[in-house]
């Protein structure tokens with residue numbers, strides 16, 4: 001009972017924070033998040049025997065979750081809003097509170113019940129719950145007038161990249177500080193073939209494959225000089241690549257090449273220099289037509305689809321021979337070689353496959369923004385991705401997704417929203433000297449650094465540590481259970 | 484006549500400018516335990532690393548069952564059945580005992596024979612069965628050594644290269660490990676055993692080579708080396 005309540009504080013804290021920071025009907029979403037987190041986290045503390053106990057447990061954790069969420073809603077909508085000049089709307093507050101409780105109870109109970117199922121059915125059940133939430137989210141967003149969709153899409157783009165980086169850093173143990181370079185390479189490769197820039201104007205559906213392939217090839221090219229390097233040396237070289245690529249892109253707007261004084265081409269603008277490439281073709285599908293910049297829903301489902309397919313492939317890879325070779329490489333390169341693992345190929349494949357996902361992300365991102373610039377792919381993107389991977393837990397996909405969601409939403413949504421509220425509070429209090437501080441942008445990198453340091457000190461294995469034993473082969477797993 | 488399974492002919496290996504092996508020639512016949520003894524820095528590990536393809540010899544040849552292997556990459560040499568339990572054990576610290584053993588069978592990846600081989604390793608090292616789900620890094624030194632040897636056995640070696648299996652172990656454990664090395668040999672695995680503990684190594688080996696600063700200075704049957712005066716003085720601590 002004690003641990004149950006202590007663990008439900010995790011979801012409750014998220015519910016409270018979201019309701020407090022985002023305000024309005026976001027409180028309803030906060031209830032949903034609290035229920036989802038608690039339904040996932042809590043039942044592990046006490047394995048549930050039967051459905052009735054599961055329902056009781058679901059209600060208990062939902063109670064903790066909704067009480068704090070309502071507290072957040074009240075604090076924001078009743079106390080803070082009037083101070084910062086938003087008129088008090090008691091009916092709206094009541095609707096938000098009731099909606100939050102309903103969703104929190106519904107999700108908690110369903111999740112707790114699903115978790116009593118045997119593992120195979122449990123997994124399907126969880127997938128269905130998460131699936132329903134993901135599929136209905138765009139309409140929930142519209143219905144609650146949240147306007148989060150334009151942030152959710154780049155969050156998913158970054159999550160896709162974090163999953164790719166996790167292959168390199170988490171699975172194979174190769175610290176890559178310049179991973180954003182492949183994002184840039186993918187984005188530019190797609191933009192060059194899928195825009196009027198060279199008059200090629202291929203369809204997005206072809207360009208995305210070009211991007212993946214080009215990124216993979218650059219993964220090999222940039223990976224090969226690092227083969228003899230380890231640890232900090234590898235980190236420094238990849239850091240260099242991360243810096244070189246955007247600078248090269250910026251300067252490849254005036255390329256001439258000659259072979260023995262015979263000019264092959266003169267003054268070709270490969271990348272558009274600082275002006276970037278603009279416009280880039282948007283995807284087109286029957287019925288939907290060309291994806292429109294004003295309607296985020298098709299974009300959302302497109303990137304969600306790419307994510308799901310990627311997650312499927314990455315988890316298959318993880319359990320394959322190559323995945324086991326990456327594990328061995330990460331643990332001890334010399335021993336991996338002594339086991340007969342071709343460490344050279346295995347490393348190159350980690351770089352190439354990791355880069356592929358970044359390439360996909362780049363192609364999508366370019367089409368979504370319909371323009372790309374060399375400045376979008378600097379070092380802080382690489383650092384942000386590394387934070388996402390480390391916060392959740394190196395080498396564990398669900399951990400990386402969780403860590404990624406937390407960091408991305410904090411960065412794109414909650415910090416700016418919080419900053420706005422705090423600024424308005426400062427203005428309301430009449431304190432003139434502090435009004436120029438914008439802590440969303442001023443403290444952003446500080447907060448990342450702080451997160452990294454705190455994680456390294458307090459919980460180096462990440463929020464959801466990867467579990468080595470979960471990866472034994474089926475034959476051997478039978479053995480293990482005898483003991 | 485015995486057949487040479489592994490043969491080194493005038494092998495020279497360098498680390499940059501450092502001339503570590505200055506013309507090593509040695510033979511390991513099928514079914515033997517051959518030991519390579521010598522003091523620290525003599526080049527014992529370098530010899531094993533050169534056989535395994537982790538270092539490549541600048542000149543000289545290495546033959547396995549009559550074919551040259553000295554230009555093959557390390558992972559192909561493992562596939563031929565030459566497996567090494569490296570110096571310092573080098574087990575995978577964050578993987579369980581079972582996962583470590585499975586990694587040893589990486590080149591085969593065949594679940595039926597894997598099960599047989601696991602059984603064989605557990606019979607040789609009952610201790611490992613008890614520790615099956617424990618992380619390699621949390622094992623004691625002796626258990627780690629057992630795991631390192633067991634892991635190499637999972638690759639079904641025809642020749643097993645052991646680099647200082649007794650290093651850092653308590654005397655009781657050392658005896659135990661050497662008994663098991665003999666058992667493995669009796670089951671049909673040819674062994675090249677590198678040791679600083681010459682006393683124990685010569686007790687279990689059939690033949691031995693003495694290595695000194697990259698050169699082989701003596702080679703004989705183990706019994707003859709045990710009674711050799713220079714060996715007694717330099718390596719067996721007898722006056």
Ligand SMILES: Nc1ncnc2c1ncn2[C@@H]1O[C@H](COP(=O)(O)OP(=O)(O)O)[C@@H](O)[C@H]1O
Pocket residue numbers: 498501503521522523524525526527528529530
């Ligand atoms: N990685 C290395 N780089 C440079 N020199 C090395 C390296 N490894 C070993 N050596 C040198 O090669 C010689 C033989 O070393 P080694 O084979 O490890 O000896 P042993 O195993 O007999 O103690 C020593 O002089 C050692 O200093």
Ligand SMILES: [Mg+2]
Pocket residue numbers: 527528529570
């Ligand atoms: Mg040595």
